[in-house]
Amino acid sequence: xxxxxxxxxxxxxxxxxxxxxxxxxxxxxxxxxxxxxxxxxxxxxxxxxxxxxxxxxxxxxxxxxxxxxxxxxxxxxxxxxxxxxxxxxxxxxxxxxxxxxxxxxxxxxxxxxxxxxxxxxxxxxxxxxxxxxxxxxxxxxxxxxxxxxxxxxxxxxxxxxxxxxxxxxxxxxxxxxxxxxxxxxxxxxxxxxxxxxxxxxxxxxxxxxxxxxxxxxxxxxxxxxxxxxxxxxxxxxxxxxxxxxxxxxxxxxxxxxxxxxxxxxxxxxxxxxxxxxxxxxxxxxxxxxxxxxxxxxxxxxxxxxxxxxxxxxxxxxxxxxxxxxxxxxxxxxxxxxxxxxxxxxxxxxxxxxxxxxxxxxxxxxxxxxxxxxxxxxxxxxxxxxxx
Amino acid sequence: xxxxxxxxxxxxxxxxxxxxxxxxxxxxxxxxxxxxxxxxxxxxxxxxxxxxxxxxxxxxxxxxxxxxxxxxxxxxxxxxxxxxxxxxxxxxxxxxxxxxxxxxxxxxxxxxxxxxxxxxxxxxxxxxxxxxxxxxxxxxxxxxxxxxxxxxxxxxxxxxxxxxxxxxxxxxxxxxxxxxxxxxxxxxxxxxxxxxxxxxxxxxxxxxxxxxxxxxxxxxxxxxxxxxxxxxxxxxxxxxxxxxxxxxxxxxxxxxxxxxxxxxxxxxxxxxxxxxxxxxxxxxxxxxxxxx
Numbered sequence: 001x002x003x004x005x006x007x008x009x010x011x012x013x014x015x016x017x018x019x020x021x022x023x024x025x026x027x028x029x030x031x032x033x034x035x036x037x038x039x040x041x042x043x044x045x046x047x048x049x050x051x052x053x054x055x056x057x058x059x060x061x062x063x064x065x066x067x068x069x070x071x072x073x074x075x076x077x078x079x080x081x082x083x084x085x086x087x088x089x090x091x092x093x094x095x096x097x098x099x100x101x102x103x104x105x106x107x108x109x110x111x112x113x114x115x116x117x118x119x120x121x122x123x124x125x126x127x128x129x130x131x132x133x134x135x136x137x138x139x140x141x142x143x144x145x146x147x148x149x150x151x152x153x154x155x156x157x158x159x160x161x162x163x164x165x166x167x168x169x170x171x172x173x174x175x176x177x178x179x180x181x182x183x184x185x186x187x188x189x190x191x192x193x194x195x196x197x198x199x200x201x202x203x204x205x206x207x208x209x210x211x212x213x214x215x216x217x218x219x220x221x222x223x224x225x226x227x228x229x230x231x232x233x234x235x236x237x238x239x240x241x242x243x244x245x246x247x248x249x250x251x252x253x254x255x256x257x258x259x260x261x262x263x264x265x266x267x268x269x270x271x272x273x274x275x276x277x278x279x280x281x282x283x284x285x286x287x288x289x290x291x292x293x294x295x296x297x298x299x300x301x302x303x304x305x306x307x308x309x310x311x312x313x314x315x316x317x318x319x320x321x322x323x324x325x326x327x328x329x330x331x332x333x334x335x336x337x338x339x340x341x342x343x344x345x346x347x348x349x350x351x352x353x354x355x356x357x358x359x360x361x362x363x364x365x366x367x368x369x370x371x372x373x374x375x376x377x378x379x380x381x382x383x384x385x386x387x
Numbered sequence: 388x389x390x391x392x393x394x395x396x397x398x399x400x401x402x403x404x405x406x407x408x409x410x411x412x413x414x415x416x417x418x419x420x421x422x423x424x425x426x427x428x429x430x431x432x433x434x435x436x437x438x439x440x441x442x443x444x445x446x447x448x449x450x451x452x453x454x455x456x457x458x459x460x461x462x463x464x465x466x467x468x469x470x471x472x473x474x475x476x477x478x479x480x481x482x483x484x485x486x487x488x489x490x491x492x493x494x495x496x497x498x499x500x501x502x503x504x505x506x507x508x509x510x511x512x513x514x515x516x517x518x519x520x521x522x523x524x525x526x527x528x529x530x531x532x533x534x535x536x537x538x539x540x541x542x543x544x545x546x547x548x549x550x551x552x553x554x555x556x557x558x559x560x561x562x563x564x565x566x567x568x569x570x571x572x573x574x575x576x577x578x579x580x581x582x583x584x585x586x587x588x589x590x591x592x593x594x595x596x597x598x599x600x601x602x603x604x605x606x607x608x609x610x611x612x613x614x615x616x617x618x619x620x621x622x623x624x625x626x627x628x629x630x631x632x633x634x635x636x637x638x639x640x641x642x643x644x645x646x647x648x649x650x651x652x653x654x655x656x657x658x659x660x661x662x663x664x665x666x667x668x669x670x671x672x673x674x675x676x677x678x679x
Contacts, residue, residue, distance in 0.1 A: 012582035013461075013462060013465065013511075013512050013562050013582055014510060014549070014551075014562050015547075015562070015579070032549045032550055032551075033548050033549075036547050036549055037545055037546055040546025040547060040567070040572075040575065043575070043578055044575065045574075045575075
């Protein structure tokens, strides 16, 4: 467990200043000399224009630091710009390479009116779990983020966008300037987008290489268990009837308006995937139906907590709780909320149309078609996302 | 660095507290000019005027004009915040008086305490600039870590260091920045030195070092801190062949003061120099006006 989390900003009179930290009493790694050195390492040789946000790990005799620096950009003046994760000498800072930028981004995005200060203790508790996130949870955290969700939505419609346009879009959404690099970095890492420069364009271009969204899938293992009489007949019948009705409606909604159906509940569904306790329940249920008492053992959750989560999941039409004749409660996955990534085949024709209608810069369209060609599943050995 | 506050009502000064006077200017004429500009301002709106190396920050409230005189090189944002805080304090105490004729007979001098408390919350930024090995870190530690004793071994400073210094400088506290003096760090100085009000140029009192200071350090300092006040420390006076402080100062175009930073008993002299530089009771130069 890290020893502490601290947020620092640059103050012209004082240099790097700790503006929030948890636990409150932590001092190690936050002295003026260290913070100046870290600021130096993060900015050495860079100008306000060239500086990119980035992760650094540093080893000192008595402690280690994982640091995320937000950049020297003007919009960070007077605002938090560095996040320090203080580690003991036995820990490996590299473990936090993915988690810390996420935590830092949440802090930077809540910089106004010191809102981030309330978040710091919560984020500190989460960071350990962040490192234990599954690839699916990492994808869910992208979809759960309102700014990144809008980026994916936009790219799923038009395939490509210039960085300058994206900056404007983000500004309209959140009402302030946010570094596009910070926002895009995990999307690039996951292989969902690619970026590149196109001759004649003044800003970088962003391309969608994998569409990503969350779907309510049918839980085949649960249906199989119900059909193969692994459940009491009354429970199986009730479940099958209910799940069939639900999915028939869901399919109709998808056929009527795919985009609206997917995105209207994306935030809600990813919230469940990101909640570690709830995700544990879903993971168990994905393997098949289970009796409540057994589920309690599997998830190691206390009664009150388990009941609360089950109630929430039932209300969200994700699970069903059915009692058999012997009053045993069976928990079944009514639908499986799953993050899906697919090759955006529809964007090939869409890009050709945009090109023909001159609604996109020709070089940008040609470059994107090349990107789509290179990222086509037939060109790739494996589309597995990095662990 | 906040130097003074003046409060005007109907063209008269009803309160003033001057910590460091503005020399080389016709202060009363300038204050009249600023107060007339302030009178035209909307209630609680802050504006400022820059004259020479000073900045006058002003605000109008209840037909009363508040003028803070500060060093032009210091960050105006904090002084603007200080202004809001000061005027709020003043109005809490004197609002009823200021809105009636009672102000003509009221003694506002107790407000000094509040003013100086606000001044002490904004550290005065002091820059220790010079080549590697001249004694900047030793000077920093001599001032801020007296119990540790000056370091006797040279360890080059990576990028820079900083420390707060509270001593007999009331109402000021100093935020001391020791700049990495290796050549590769000089190009980084501009990231650190913004808002520096006082510059202490540190030399090891050798000809070679004087040439380096003029060639490498001066261009950065003159670009970034043209309105800051500077002195030169002619350090290592104990070494054979050391040029005298007068010689070092004359060659660099800045008043020079001798020092042996590795000797703990030089601490008092060092602190006094810093204090005198802040209160302008010793000779100094304005960085942008240095003639080599």
